[in-house]
Amino acid sequence: xxxxxxxxxxxxxxxxxELATVDEALDQLTGxxxxxxxxxxxxxxxxxxxxxxxxxxxxxxxxxAHARSCTLLAARGGExxxxxxxxxxxxxxxxxxxxxxxxxxxxTLGSWYAIVGPALGLCAPEQGTPPDPQGLRxxxxxxxxxxxxxxxxxxxxLDDAHWADxxxxxxxxxxxxxxxxxxxxxxxxxxxxxxxAHAEAFRTLPGRAGQRPLTLAPLTAAAVSxxxxxxxxxxxxxxxxxxxxxxxxxxxxxxxxxxxxxRDKGLEPTSASAPQLRDLVAAQRGSGLVARLHSLxxxxxxxxxxxxxxxxxxxxxxxxxxxxxxxxxxxxSTARLRDARILAGSAAPTLTVTLALAxxxxxxxxxxxxxxxxxxxxxxxxxxxxxxxxxxxxxxxYRSIPDALRVALHGxxxxxxxxxGLGASAAARHLLETHxxxxxxxxxxxxxxxxxxxxxxxxxxxxxxxxxALREPPDFDERxxxxxxxxxxxxxxxxANTVNHLRAALAEPFDDPALRQGIVIRLAQVxxxxxxxxxxxxxxxxEIPYTQDVRARLRLQSEQFMWDAFNARESDSPARSRRxxxxxxxxxxxxxxxxYVIGLRAWDACLRGESVDTVLHHARRALDGGLSWAxxxxxxxxPVLAAMVHMYADRPxxxxxxxxxxxxxxxxxxWRGAHLSFGYSLRAYIRYRRGRLAEAEELARAGLRLxxxxxxxxxxxxYAIAILATTLLARGRVDEAWELAREHEFGEPFPSAxxxxxxxxxxxxxLLARGRTKEAVSELEDVDRRLTPxxxxxxSWCPWQLHLARAVADEDPERARALAADAVRRARAxxxxxxxxxxxxxxxxxxxxxxxxxxxxxxVELLSASPAGxxxARALAAxxxxxxxxxxLARAVAxxxxxxxxxxxARATEALLRLGGAPPRGSDWQGALTEEERRLAExxxxxxxxxxxxxxxxxxxxxxxLGTDLTGLAEALNASASAAVSxx
Numbered sequence: 002x003x004x005x006x007x008x009x010x011x012x013x014x015x016x017x018x019e020l021a022t023v024d025e026a027l028d029q030l031t032g033x034x035x036x037x038x039x040x041x042x043x044x045x046x047x048x049x050x051x052x053x054x055x056x057x058x059x060x061x062x063x064x065x066a067h068a069r070s071c072t073l074l075a076a077r078g079g080e081x082x083x084x085x086x087x088x089x090x091x092x093x094x095x096x097x098x099x100x101x102x103x104x105x106x107x108x109t110l111g112s113w114y115a116i117v118g119p120a121l122g123l124c125a126p127e128q129g130t131p132p133d134p135q136g137l138r139x140x141x142x143x144x145x146x147x148x149x150x151x152x153x154x155x156x157x158x159l160d161d162a163h164w165a166d167x168x169x170x171x172x173x174x175x176x177x178x179x180x181x182x183x184x185x186x187x188x189x190x191x192x193x194x195x196x197x198a199h200a201e202a203f204r205t206l207p208g209r210a211g212q213r214p215l216t217l218a219p220l221t222a223a224a225v226s227x228x229x230x231x232x233x234x235x236x237x238x239x240x241x242x243x244x245x246x247x248x249x250x251x252x253x254x255x256x257x258x259x260x261x262x263x264r265d266k267g268l269e270p271t272s273a274s275a276p277q278l279r280d281l282v283a284a285q286r287g288s289g290l291v292a293r294l295h296s297l298x299x300x301x302x303x304x305x306x307x308x309x310x311x312x313x314x315x316x317x318x319x320x321x322x323x324x325x326x327x328x329x330x331x332x333x334s335t336a337r338l339r340d341a342r343i344l345a346g347s348a349a350p351t352l353t354v355t356l357a358l359a360x361x362x363x364x365x366x367x368x369x370x371x372x373x374x375x376x377x378x379x380x381x382x383x384x385x386x387x388x389x390x391x392x393x394x395x396x397x398x399y400r401s402i403p404d405a406l407r408v409a410l411h412g413x414x415x416x417x418x419x420x421x422g423l424g425a426s427a428a429a430r431h432l433l434e435t436h437x438x439x440x441x442x443x444x445x446x447x448x449x450x451x452x453x454x455x456x457x458x459x460x461x462x463x464x465x466x467x468x469x470a471l472r473e474p475p476d477f478d479e480r481x482x483x484x485x486x487x488x489x490x491x492x493x494x495x496x497a498n499t500v501n502h503l504r505a506a507l508a509e510p511f512d513d514p515a516l517r518q519g520i521v522i523r524l525a526q527v528x529x530x531x532x533x534x535x536x537x538x539x540x541x542x543x544e545i546p547y548t549q550d551v552r553a554r555l556r557l558q559s560e561q562f563m564w565d566a567f568n569a570r571e572s573d574s575p576a577r578s579r580r581x582x583x584x585x586x587x588x589x590x591x592x593x594x595x596x597y598v599i600g601l602r603a604w605d606a607c608l609r610g611e612s613v614d615t616v617l618h619h620a621r622r623a624l625d626g627g628l629s630w631a632x633x634x635x636x637x638x639x640p641v642l643a644a645m646v647h648m649y650a651d652r653p654x655x656x657x658x659x660x661x662x663x664x665x666x667x668x669x670x671x672w673r674g675a676h677l678s679f680g681y682s683l684r685a686y687i688r689y690r691r692g693r694l695a696e697a698e699e700l701a702r703a704g705l706r707l708x709x710x711x712x713x714x715x716x717x718x719x720y721a722i723a724i725l726a727t728t729l730l731a732r733g734r735v736d737e738a739w740e741l742a743r744e745h746e747f748g749e750p751f752p753s754a755x756x757x758x759x760x761x762x763x764x765x766x767x768l769l770a771r772g773r774t775k776e777a778v779s780e781l782e783d784v785d786r787r788l789t790p791x792x793x794x795x796x797s798w799c800p801w802q803l804h805l806a807r808a809v810a811d812e813d814p815e816r817a818r819a820l821a822a823d824a825v826r827r828a829r830a831x832x833x834x835x836x837x838x839x840x841x842x843x844x845x846x847x848x849x850x851x852x853x854x855x856x857x858x859x860x861v862e863l864l865s866a867s868p869a870g871x872x873x874a875r876a877l878a879a880x881x882x883x884x885x886x887x888x889x890l891a892r893a894v895a896x897x898x899x900x901x902x903x904x905x906x907a908r909a910t911e912a913l914l915r916l917g918g919a920p921p922r923g924s925d926w927q928g929a930l931t932e933e934e935r936r937l938a939e940x941x942x943x944x945x946x947x948x949x950x951x952x953x954x955x956x957x958x959x960x961x962x963l964g965t966d967l968t969g970l971a972e973a974l975n976a977s978a979s980a981a982v983s984x985x
Contacts, residue, residue, distance in 0.1 A: 014224040014253075016058060019047065019215055023062050023188075030154045030186045031069045040153070042185040044177050048193045049217035051393050052254030055190035058217070059160050062188050066156035071186075072097075074148075074157040078164030080396060081312030084430045086459035087120045089169035090141060093157065094121050097148055109147075116140040116671035119457035120168075126456030130633040132671025134493070135710055137458035138172050139673050145176065146183065153184035161392060162191040162200060168459050170200045219251030229270065232260035237270030244275035248282045254391055258285045261342060290394065291401045297337045300326055304334035305343060309399040310410045310431070314386040322417040323410060335387065343398075345390050411435050415446070425450035429466050437473045444475045448486065455490055458671065463490040481509035485520050492527055499527045517544075518553050519634075522560055526636065530716070532753045534568035552594065558584070559597045563638055566601055567755045574791035578605050585619065590626050597639045599623040604642040610795035613650045613832040620646050630663035631670040637663070641683065645757070649797045651833045653687045653868050654964020654973050660684045675717045678707035682721045686758070689728050690835070691964055692870025695901035698732065701725035713745060719756045722747045723763045731871055733904015735770045742767055759784065759799045766804055774808050781805040796824045797836030803843040810847040817847040834966050835869035842876045845883070853883050861889075865957040868964045871900045873957070878909040887918030895921045930977065934959050942970045 013020065022045065029041040045062075047055050066073055076092035098106060098121070106123055107114045116132045117140035118124035132140070149155045157180075162170060173189075180187040191200075193216075220228075226242035245263075249255040262281045268274050283289045294305055307323035308315050321331035338344035389395040402410065415431040418424075429450035432443055447470035451463035467487040475483045484506035488499045503524040507517070521544045528537035541561040548554040565577050585602035588595040600623035607616045620643050628640040644659035664680035667673070682704030688697035701724050708721040722745050729738035742748065742764065751761045761784050768777035784801040796802060802824040810817040821844035828840040838860040845856035857880035864873040874896035881889030890913040897905040898921075910920050930938065937952060938959045947953045960966060963973040 013054075013057065013061060014227065015218070015220055016054070016061075019058055019217070020061065022215065023058075023065065026186050027065060027069055027071075027156075030156070030184060031071065040184045042180040042183045042187070044180045045186065045188045046214035047188070047190040047217060048196075048214045049190075050192060050194070052252040052391070053217040053219065054253040055217060056160050056391075057253070059158050059188060059190050062156065063158055066158075066186070069154075072148075072152040072155045074155060076159050076165075076169075077313060078159070078161040078166075078170075079313040080164050080392065081310065081399070082430065083164055083166055084433055084462065084465065085426070086166055086168040086454055086457070086462040087122070089159065089165040090120065090172065091122050093159075093169075094141075094144060094148070095123065097152075098123060110144065112669055113140040113143055116458070117144055119453070120459070126453055128456075128633075130631060130670055130672075131456045131460075132458045133674040133676070134458060134460070135707075136668075136671030136673035136677075138175060140671060141172050142176055142179070146179070149183045149185045154186070155184060156186045156188065159187075159189045162189045163195040163197065164392075165200070167197065167461065170197065174200045220246070220253055220256060221251065222246040225249065225251060225256050228256055229260055229263070232264050233268075233270050238272055240272035241270045241275045241278075244278050248279045254393065255282060255285065258342065286397070290397050293341060294343065294398065294401075297334075297341060300324070300330055301334040301337045304331060305338055305398055306402050306406070306410060307414070308338075308344060308387060308389070309395055309402065310407065310414050312395075313388060315388070316386055316421075319414075319417055319421055320387065322420070323414045325413075342390055343394055344387055408435050415443075419446065424453070426453050433465065433469050439473060441476060444470045444473045444479065444483070447473075448483065451486060451490060460490050460493055464494065478511060481506045481511040481513075481520070482516060484509065485516065485523070488520070488523055488527070492523070496527050496531045500524065500531070503527070514548070514550060514553065518548070518557065521557065525560055525564060529564045529567065529754070532716070534564050534753055535570070537564040538568065538571075552592075555598070556594045559594050559601065562598065562601045563636070566604060566642075567638070569751075569753055569755050569787060571791060574793075578609060578792060581605055590622050593626075593628075593632070593635065596623045596626050596628060597635070600628065600639040600643040603646050604639075607646045607649050608793045608795055608798055610827050610831045612830070616646050616650050617652070620650075624659075630666045631672055631676075637667075637676060637679070641679065645683065648687050648690055649795070649833060649836075651835050651867050651869070651966040652964065652969050652972075653691050655969070655976065656687050657684065657964060658976060660687065674707065675711045675715070678704045678711065678717045678721060680704075681707065682717070682724050685728065686724045689724065689731060689871070691868050692872070692874065692896075692900040692902075692961065694728055694732050694871065697728045698725070698901075701728055714752075716752060716754050716756065718745070719747075719752050719754075719760050723756060723758050723760050726767060727758055727763055730766060730770055731900075731902055733902065733907065735767075735904075739767055739771055757798065759788075759801070761787075762799055762801045762804065765801075765808075769804060769808055778805065778808045781808060794827050795831050795836070796828050796840055797831055797833050800824065800839065800843075802827075803840060806843055806847050814847065818844070818849075821847050834863040834867040835872055838864035838867060838869065838876060839872050842872070842879055845879060854880070857883055865953065866960060866967045868960050868966065870896060870961045871902055871905075873961075874900055874902060874905055874909075878905060878912070881909070882912045885916055887913055887916050890916065891918060891921050928962065930959065930962055934962070935974075938963070938970055938974055941967060942974060 026043045026045055029043060032040075047058055049055055063073055063075060074093045074097070076089045078089060082088045098109065101109060103124070106118065110117065114124070115127050116136060119126035120137055120141070121144075145157075159165065159173065165173075173187075177187055179185075193214075222243055225246040226237075226239070229242050229245050230237045245256065245259055249259055259278065259282055262268075262285070263270065263278075266281075268277060268281075284293060294302055303324040304320060304326055307320045310323065311320055317331055317335060318328070321328060324331070324334075326334065335344060389398075399407070411431040411434040415428040415435070418428040418431065425446050428446055432447055435443070447466045451466040451470070454460075454466065455463040464487065467483060467490055471480075471483050471487060474480065484502050488502040488506065491499045491502065503520050506520050507524070511517070521540060525537040525541050528534070528540065538561050541557050541564070545554055545557045545561070548557055562577070562581050565571050565574075571577065581598070581602055582605070585599050588598055590596045590599055599619055603616055603619035603623055606619060623639075623643045628643060629635070630637045630640045640659070640663060644656045644663065647653065647656040647659070660680060660683060664677060664684070667676045667680055681700050685697045685700035685704060688694070688700060701721065704717075705721040705725055708715070708718045711717050722741065726738045726741055726747065729735075729741065747760070748764055751764075761780055765777045765780035765784070768774075768780065781801050781804055784799070785805070788799060788801070793799065802820045806817040806820040806824070809820075821840065825837065825840040825844050828836040841856045841860035841863070845853040845860065848856060857876060860876040861873070861880050864876050867873070874893050877889050877893035877896060880886070881893055890909055893909040894906055894913060897903075897909055913920055934955055937947070937955050941947060941956055941959075947956050956967075959970075963970070963977060965973040
């Protein structure tokens with residue numbers, strides 16, 4: 002073979018606008034050189050049909066970025082690699098980190114190592130629960146942001162984005178808006194008609210200066226004429242050049258290819274030769290290209306087909322193995338294909354790089370800039386992988402392979418990939434293209450690949466692979482396991498299909514009790530998360546009588562108790578509570594299952610209004626051996642319930658400790674979707690109960706942002722809206738809370754699952770605040786019909802009676818007083834000072850005038866010894882107004898300010914001014930205990946009575962700061978001291 006000369010760089014034709022935009026973006030990124038600072042990022046998107054020079058333009062972007070000493074991150078989508086998860090992400094990130102040792106990688110990635118490492122191919126997935134898709138995206142965001150900051154300025158180039166794998170493309174599309182806030186220029190190119198739905202952001206995001214993606218236009222007749230004359234000589238006549246433009250329609254790829262053929266054939270560029278141009282162009286498309294390939298000989302054809310099956314970045318020895326060729330024959334085939342302008346080494350000046358005469362000026366420099374190895378044009382040797390000169394050629398050749406042979410080649414490729422040590426995941430994309438043949442090796446490989454992808458955070462890829470394994474089909478005794486794994490993979494994306502897969506698995510005849518238990522538990526989980534809690538319970542109930550192992554049966558019972566507890570429409574809740582109490586009271590917490598049952602007993606006791614002492618006793622028993630929030634084989638529901646009972650029992654400080662530990666565990670495991678949203682929202686609710694309303698609102702909004710990613714009207718969304726609306730009402734922003742509810746469709750139909758605070762009760766409170774009393778009464782009476790038969794009587798958990806009493810007070814005061822009195826009775830039975838104080842305050846609101854002062858005085862006394870700052874402020878304001886006491890009203894104003902209850906501040910201030918009092922000047926509130934407060938708390942812990950008003954006032958502040966009532970002072974002080982030691 003003769004050496005093909007590398008031509009000198011020529012200026013690109015008719016891309017001045019695009020290159021000016023690129024230069025402007027690079028100036029903004031790196032600085033102009035005349036003192037203007039850089040650091041400003043941007044997003045550039047180029048779109049156009051195949052062959053219009055997108056790759057050429059991106060090559061020029063890379064060259065110019067390299068000339069400005071930018072760090073380059075480059076990737077290219079591949080038509081054959083679309084089913085390989087994180088293929089593009091690995092191309093971008095892996096070269097920057099692949100040279101590090103494991104220790105260095107762990108130091109670089111920190112807590113993200115185990116989350117993003119498997120996705121990026123930097124480490125093997127660890128056993129355990131995989132990260133959720135949002136957690137993985139957050140990790141990839143962090144890695145790219147970290148790299149950008151550490152190696153600024155950075156230019157990220159993604160070619161053929163329409164062929165990028167969904168996992169990578171979805172991530173980059175969501176990340177793209179951040180580019181403008183980082184020293185990062187993100188440049189993408191795609192075919193607009195082939196861009197998938199999950200990458201619409203690239204089509205709609207504004208680029209620099211508000212521009213939409215730049216659409217590349219075909220070359221004009223003048224540009225094609227210049228191109229022809231530069232290739233064959235200035236003597237080419239106008240008619241010949243015009244015909245060249247007409248037959249190529251100005252497509253740069255076809256125009257460059259045509260000039261090469263004209264030159265190779267020695268065709269005279271005259272009008273007489275012009276009719277031949279159409280045939281030459283046809284020969285480079287479809288059947289003409291295939292005919293040209295077949296003229297190179299059968300071994301070269303097989304080699305080209307093998308390369309087409311393998312896709313991009315093709316190792317020559319792997320292609321030889323798939324084609325059934327020896328090393329020397331493969332080298333000869335490579336040389337022939339390069340000479341025919343079909344294949345090229347990745348560092349060679351491919352036609353896509355030379356489109357519109359944008360030729361490589363210096364092979365060594367270009368290889369360095371692009372991160373590719375050098376190609377030796379004289380020998381045909383390749384130090385790196387092979388590439389087709391243009392994706393159009395790869396597509397045409399792939400589609401020309403006879404169907405049966407193409408399937409066989411994919412099968413051979415799968416075996417070759419495994420033998421080359423590239424792993425099951427790399428082989429799986431080929432197996433997806435093969436026909437079922439009842440091959441156990443195929444099933445085994447696909448299951449292995451699915452397991453890797455599932456643990457790496459690519460459940461959709463795992464689902465495709467397991468669905469294909471099921472069609473193989475697996476052996477008779479393996480089918481149930483494959484169905485179970487398929488159900489696990491499709492849990493997040495296709496819950497309805499997951500139910501079908503798991504039920505089909507249960508219908509299979511197999512003898513593996515552990516597998517059967519796992520299937521039943523997973524089935525109940527997906528039914529429950531689909532708001533089908535009754536079905537979840539029934540599926541467990543059917544299995545329990547046939548489970549022989551005592552521990553396995555207890556595990557199933559614990560799962561049934563849990564989903565029954567969350568079913569707002571459970572038919573026989575009191576009977577279930579009695580069974581749960583009998584079971585839990587005889588367990589000692591020896592393992593996780595027993596502790597889960599005990600934790601459910603604590604929650605049930607809380608809802609039913611058993612004493613605080615009983616509730617906390619069981620909660621401590623459940624927590625003594627530890628309850629992981631991110632256990633591989635358990636949900637997080639019971640640990641959450643065990644934490645929440647502390648809040649209702651006036652131990653919100655302890656509840657926050659548990660939530661902080663639990664959300665930290667979520668973050669470590671990469672659970673940053675629904676789980677983290679629950680964590681933020683419920684921590685917001687705890688802050689609300691403590692009277693820290695500004696902090697509660699901030700956390701609630703963070704929870705809502707995460708819930709929006711999961712989807713509206715999902716359980717996590719109901720929680721987020723209910724808690725944020727409750728907090729806004731407490732802050733006095735009624736209209737904002739109402740608009741929030743309307744925007745998010747917070748209303749009927751309410752969910753089947755138990756939500757706290759109860760969704761319908763919160764909606765009724767919104768109606769009441771808006772003056773829509775009759776509608777509020779109707780909803781609260783519906784809450785009564787729903788909760789009372791279930792034995793849920795604790796007003797600390799759901800104060801529906803108190804809201805209803807306020808709603809009916811004007812028209813039926815006797816009913817209002819009876820409702821309030823019953824709520825006080827229930828609150829006293831539970832025994833939490835905050836709950837009793839709240840009930841007494843509302844009882845006073847609806848009481849006869851002569852009875853109000855005594856009720857409010859007791860409410861203030863109880864709330865002063867509780868952690869409930871907002872409720873204390875409300876009681877102080879009510880008592881100050883009732884008794885016309887300016888000192889109490891001033892305290893109420895100060896307390897409401899401390900809480901962030903702006904509406905209450907305004908009302909209490911108005912009442913204070915009417916009585917001639919002066920509002921207090923701000924607040925000297927500090928979140929941490931002062932030394933004086935700590936000494937006083939220690940005295941109270943040791944039984945010393947607080948006899949003076951200043952002492953009682955200080956002790957009240959201690960309770961609010963530590964998040965406990967007086968009975969929990971000792972535990973709270975110990976926890977505070979331990980936290981101080983940890984911080985030190």
